[in-house]
Amino acid sequence: MHMINRWLRRAFMLPAVVMCSLMVSITAAQAATMQFEFTGVVSYASKLLQPPLAGNQDVRGSFTIDNNTSLTGGSYSGVVKSFSLNFLPHSSSTVVYTASGTGLGNGVSISQGIPNSVGDLVDRWHLQTEPTGSIGNNVPFQFSLDLDSQIPFANNNMQSPPTTGSFDGSSWRLIFLNGNQVATVLGSVQTLTAVPLPAAVLLFGAGLISLVGLGAGGLRNLRTSKV
Numbered sequence: 001m002h003m004i005n006r007w008l009r010r011a012f013m014l015p016a017v018v019m020c021s022l023m024v025s026i027t028a029a030q031a032a033t034m035q036f037e038f039t040g041v042v043s044y045a046s047k048l049l050q051p052p053l054a055g056n057q058d059v060r061g062s063f064t065i066d067n068n069t070s071l072t073g074g075s076y077s078g079v080v081k082s083f084s085l086n087f088l089p090h091s092s093s094t095v096v097y098t099a100s101g102t103g104l105g106n107g108v109s110i111s112q113g114i115p116n117s118v119g120d121l122v123d124r125w126h127l128q129t130e131p132t133g134s135i136g137n138n139v140p141f142q143f144s145l146d147l148d149s150q151i152p153f154a155n156n157n158m159q160s161p162p163t164t165g166s167f168d169g170s171s172w173r174l175i176f177l178n179g180n181q182v183a184t185v186l187g188s189v190q191t192l193t194a195v196p197l198p199a200a201v202l203l204f205g206a207g208l209i210s211l212v213g214l215g216a217g218g219l220r221n222l223r224t225s226k227v
Contacts, residue, residue, distance in 0.1 A: 013034055032066060032067065032068060033064060033065070033066055033067065033081065034064065034065055034067045034160060034194060034196040035062060035063070035064045035194070036062060036063055036064075036065075036160075036187050036192055036193065036194055037060070037061070037062045037192075037193055037195050038059065038060075038061050038062070038063075038145075038190075038191060038192045038193075039059070039060050039061075039189070039190045039191045040055055040058070040059045040060075040061070040170075040172060040187045040188055040189045040190050041057065041058055041059065041188060041190060042054070042055055042056060042057040042059065042186070042187045043055070043056075043079065043187050043188060044056075044085075044184070044185065044186040045057075045185045045186075045188050046176075046183035046185065048181050048183040049135075049136075049138050049176060049177075049178065049185070050136055050138065050178065051135075051136045051137075053087060053135075053185060054105055057087055058088040058089075058222050059085060059087055059088065059187060060084040060085075060088060060089075061083070061084055061086065062082075062083070062084050062195070063082065063083045063084075063127060063129070063145075064080070064081040064082040064083075065079050065080055065081065065127075065160075066078075066079040066081060066158075067079075067158060067159070067160055069157055069159060070157075070158075071155070071157060071158035072155075072157050072158075074109055074111065075107065075109045075110075075136040076108045076109065076110075076158050077105075077107040078106055078107060079107055079108050079158065080106040080108065080127060080128075080129045081106075083129045083131060083143065083223055085143065085174065086133070087135065087220040089169075105128055105129065105130040105142065106128070106129045106130060107126050107127075107128055107129075108125070108126065108128075108158065109126045109128075110124075110125060110126075110153060110156040110157070110158070110159065111123065111124045111156065112152070112153055112156055113125065116134075116148055116168075116169055117169070118143075120168075122148040122149065122168050122169065123147075123148065123151075123152050123153045124146055124147065124151065125146075125147040125159075125161045126144065126145070126146050126147075127144065127145040127161075127164060128142065128143070128144045128145075129143050129144075130142060130143075131143050131174075135176075137178065137214060138183060139176060139177050140174060140175070140177075141175045141176060141177045141182075142173075142174075142175045143173070143175075144172065144173045145170075145171075146169075146170065146171050146172070147161050147162050147167060147169075147170050147189065147192070148162075148167065148169040148170065149162035149166050149168055150162075150166045150167070150168040160194070161192060162192075164189075164190075164191050164192050164193070170187070170188050171186065171187070171188055172175070172187050172188070172189060173185070173186055173221035174187075174209045176223075
């Protein structure tokens, strides 16, 4: 009996250690970087755009941020790591995007108690990025996203955006440079959801496989020792 207990401890101690290490890695990765997907609609499009964009056109986008909650001060440059926006139902060639958030314009700001368009005081989560790419002859210059929350923020430290159900107002603005002219597209956000990071999901799956495999190996050794 003592030998069986010793083998069981050996069989499952290593997988447990491996699993714990993997979970710590997953938690750290998820805490540092978060990806979000959103859907929205165009409410206004400048007539200067060529080709023009229709009003009430649907959009789909995503962004990844470095969600380091230890950052303080309310303004955080360089935390937007990627961004994409697609005007539907056009093809993927209409996507405007940033590949990296190294520029000073690719940031997030957190504000408390600021007036909105109707004069009410709100807490606002603001994202701004410098997109690249083009839509026809239209070259994007700046994208911004404003999400006002019904639930006051505890502070203005770096944090995730408010969820769809807690919006007190939402808007986005895409500015194009068309020669010497500035063309603007305005819209609202309909949904915003967090997306699990694929690397973390794969790492978790690898941990489960390791746990099962190492446990099975220990049991095989236990059966062999009893023969």
